[in-house]
Amino acid sequence: MANQYALEGINVLDFSWAGAGPFATKFLADFGAQVIKVESKKRPDIGRMTPPFKNNLRHPDASALFIHTNTNKLSISLNLRHPKGIEIIKKLVEISDLVMENFTPGVMGRLGLTYDVLKKIKPDIIMASSSIYGQTGPKSQLSGFGNTGCAISGHYMLTGWPDREPVTPGIAYADVVQPIFTSIAILAALDYRRSTGKGQYIDTTQVETMVHFISPAMLDYFANGHIETRMGNRSTYACPHGVFPCRGEDRWCAIAVFNENEWKNLCDVMGNPDWCSQQKFSSLTLRQEHEDELESLISKWTIRFERDELASMLQQAGITSGSVQDGQDLLDDAHLAERQSFIKLTHPVIGECNHPTQPVKLSGYTPQMRTAPCLGEHNEYVYKELLGIPEDEYNALLSEGVFE
Amino acid sequence: MLNYKVLDLTDEKGFLCGKILGDLGADVIKIEKPGGDLSRNIGPYYNNTADPEKSLYWFAFNSSKRSITLNIEDSEGYEIFKKLCSNADILLESFKPGYMNNLGLGYKELSVINPRLIMTSITPFGQTGLYKDYKASDITLLAMSGLLSINGESDRPPLRMCFDQSYYLGCAHAVTGTLLALHCRHNTGKGQHVDASIYESVVRCNYREPFRWEWEKAKTPRMGNFFARGGKGYRQLWPSKDGYVTWVIMMENAKPVRAWVDWMKEEGKSGRWAEINWDEVTSFLKWAPEDIQAIQDSIAEFILSHTTKELEAGSIKRGLLLSPANSVEFVAADEQLAKRNFWKDIEHRELNTTITYPRFTYLSSEGCNEIRFRAPLAGEHNTEIYAKELGFSDKTILSLQKRGII
Known part of the structure; x- marks a missing residue:
């Protein structure tokens, strides 16, 4: 009973590829939507060619990274350059609720698959396009990579040490932010369709979503003319606030002190050395004025401890703290294990390995997790069962290269 | 809604x-x-x-x-x-x-x-x-x-x-x-x-690190302005004449670099890269690390000799995969967002x-x-x-x- 609903019955025709698109449709698939991923054998999703690979084999079905953004999906291979390929797409549109794509703006139009065309086939269709800079406007044709949206929206320039160049994120950050908003847009559109019967066209961009994640800086500029800059690990309203060295090589612990009570607790844990009671550390403002010195004094104390030992000692004293973990730590993290953030599934080529689940849990719904599809794995199911293409016609299309 | x-x-x-x-x-x-x-x-x-x-x-x-x-x-x-x-x-x-x-x-x-x-x-x-x-x-x-x-x-x-x-x-x-x-x-x-x-x-x-560890028993170090891909880092922040831009070399796709070289040719700055038959280069997967470094250095030099605006316009026209790294006043003034x-x-x-x-x-x-x-x-x-x-x-x-x- 509990698992009967969520997005069951929602059909998604998914042209998306690389990072930002598939990440959004993974969300829909993990919560029960039937997501049909459209690829071609000639040009599979570039995500399939992204390392790490099983046995270092560069093969479309061997990328361990690909499987993380494509769980629970179905994959078909289809030649969109073949006129019959487009005919098949139109048949799939008839049975779809949503069409998702993240090509460079204009590509869907050249395929003859604009929203207007789709709407004629299925009047209440929802179409979502995800791009860097938008479907309209003078810069819509700008192409980029996973961090382009981050750079344009101001994130680069706000990240880093004040005395050095900006620091770019260690991941393709916009590629993981934008898809959450694409999912929001799609779920809101489904809600809207339920109450009005109308579909809609959705245009999400990396740049616009990322601006929301720095909006206090934008308001500060518009209201005060102030250009926010880089402040390393420091905070305007907490001090100390940083990452402190621990025993061992490249071991660190983050510590944040938001009020005088927490500062007192920190001094207690450190054994109240004389410097703690100096006037210059006696308030937030004063500590901020002497933050270099303060950080160096605290570092001399933190370096004596193991990372996790320090974090837990501070937690017990009521101080906000956390170990700087790495990929290995995450796979060993008891909390994440308890919450099933990663679960083991068996992929036919890659074998048994971890797959990430969704960070938000619903009390009445447990996602059913299935590994990502191999390229074209569901051709027969989609073409024969869903579309009802008879065996002989299927074979004819196959030999004509329509399913390439 | x-x-x-x-x-x-x-x-x-x-x-x-x-x-x-x-x-x-x-x-x-x-x-x-x-x-x-x-x-x-x-x-x-x-x-x-x-x-x-x-x-x-x-x-x-x-x-x-x-x-x-x-x-x-x-x-x-x-x-x-x-x-x-x-x-x-x-x-x-x-x-x-x-x-x-x-x-x-x-x-x-x-x-x-x-x-x-x-x-x-x-x-x-x-x-x-x-x-x-x-x-x-x-x-x-x-x-x-x-x-x-x-x-x-x-x-x-x-x-x-x-x-x-x-x-x-x-x-x-x-x-x-x-x-x-x-x-x-x-x-x-x-x-x-x-x-x-x-x-x-x-x-x-953090989509990469847990799986890098699981598959390669490797961890990515902090690399400043480098974009990590496949266990390597590629520079993704470049100073222009008047600011910063972002661009990264794609190992499996040589097209954007070819577009760079075409632009450099037009300005007489392509040096040895003009001599390459680019029709035969589809990726950099087989290139020697020195050559990969050298072509990035040439592009870096070209970037430094142009304003961010020129580079952005060139990128849109030519498909370079470059874009400006804006500070907030440029985000506020952005023509695309205004439009x-x-x-x-x-x-x-x-x-x-x-x-x-x-x-x-x-x-x-x-x-x-x-x-x-x-x-x-x-x-x-x-x-x-x-x-x-x-x-x-x-x-x-x-x-x-x-x-x-x-």
Whole structure:
């Protein structure tokens, strides 16, 4: 009973590829939507060619990274350059609720698959396009990579040490932010369709979503003319606030002190050395004025401890703290294990390995997790069962290269 | 787009969730402690004046919401809150796990009053698990998620991202969970408890490191301005004549580099790269590391001799994959955002001014997704909601006020 609903019955025709698109449709698939991923054998999703690979084999079905953004999906291979390929797409549109794509703006139009065309086939269709800079406007044709949206929206320039160049994120950050908003847009559109019967066209961009994640800086500029800059690990309203060295090589612990009570607790844990009671550390403002010195004094104390030992000692004293973990730590993290953030599934080529689940849990719904599809794995199911293409016609299309 | 009633008890960890719902059309009522939410004391401030009614941080994430004040820990306040819940679709909260239960306002109790209610909890670690009671803030959550270990420079400590990225990530995920619960409610008639973990939201962003470890037993070091791919780093920040741009060499796709070389040729700056037969180069997978470095150096030199504007125009025309790394004044002046009508002036009558805000998170052909009005003053809608919507008499309101309940 509990698992009967969520997005069951929602059909998604998914042209998306690389990072930002598939990440959004993974969300829909993990919560029960039937997501049909459209690829071609000639040009599979570039995500399939992204390392790490099983046995270092560069093969479309061997990328361990690909499987993380494509769980629970179905994959078909289809030649969109073949006129019959487009005919098949139109048949799939008839049975779809949503069409998702993240090509460079204009590509869907050249395929003859604009929203207007789709709407004629299925009047209440929802179409979502995800791009860097938008479907309209003078810069819509700008192409980029996973961090382009981050750079344009101001994130680069706000990240880093004040005395050095900006620091770019260690991941393709916009590629993981934008898809959450694409999912929001799609779920809101489904809600809207339920109450009005109308579909809609959705245009999400990396740049616009990322601006929301720095909006206090934008308001500060518009209201005060102030250009926010880089402040390393420091905070305007907490001090100390940083990452402190621990025993061992490249071991660190983050510590944040938001009020005088927490500062007192920190001094207690450190054994109240004389410097703690100096006037210059006696308030937030004063500590901020002497933050270099303060950080160096605290570092001399933190370096004596193991990372996790320090974090837990501070937690017990009521101080906000956390170990700087790495990929290995995450796979060993008891909390994440308890919450099933990663679960083991068996992929036919890659074998048994971890797959990430969704960070938000619903009390009445447990996602059913299935590994990502191999390229074209569901051709027969989609073409024969869903579309009802008879065996002989299927074979004819196959030999004509329509399913390439 | 959405026609729902939302009660929002969150602090800064959960602000953005209600704001997104409010922009989508939901009636979001922020419930603050009498005297106002403590999170109003986060800067920057309007006119740089520290004042709980002038926090730009608060403005940014609480627009499109109304506000009432209410002490839910007081027994009368508790009853009023339950009354509000009986008529709400969604409750957002970011208290420590167990706090609402201890007040008798956990999901179980509230779902008895209103079985259709969806309760969304946005907390550092979620409602269950080993760390659920840990104290956390943005920097400690980013630290634990592994993002800090790959962000920054090798000769300095792991580096935080700007503002409170972890909270915004948790909030965006919380919205998806809430909308999903609404979808389920349509089928089942029942609400549910949505448990959004900020930690897990950030861990989800760290898509590479756990799997690099699982498959390669390798960890990515902090590489400053380098983009990590396949165990290697490629520079992604380049100084131009007047600023910075981002660009990265794609090992498996030589097309953008060829476009660079074509441009360099036109300006007589292509050097040895003009001699290569580019028709035969589809990727750099077989190139020697020195050559990969050398071509990047040539491109770097070319970038440095051009303004950011020239480079951006060249990139759009030629498909270079380059874009500007903007500071906020260039974000504000961006022609594309202006053309898409991305900014909206919102009136702040008490400040006798208007402030420009980002208008929408995405565009829809049906409209209905944009900032509607400025963030509320603390308790600004007490009369509107308590008198007009709950039907309290002036006398009752005054008495509740006097006793510090509202």
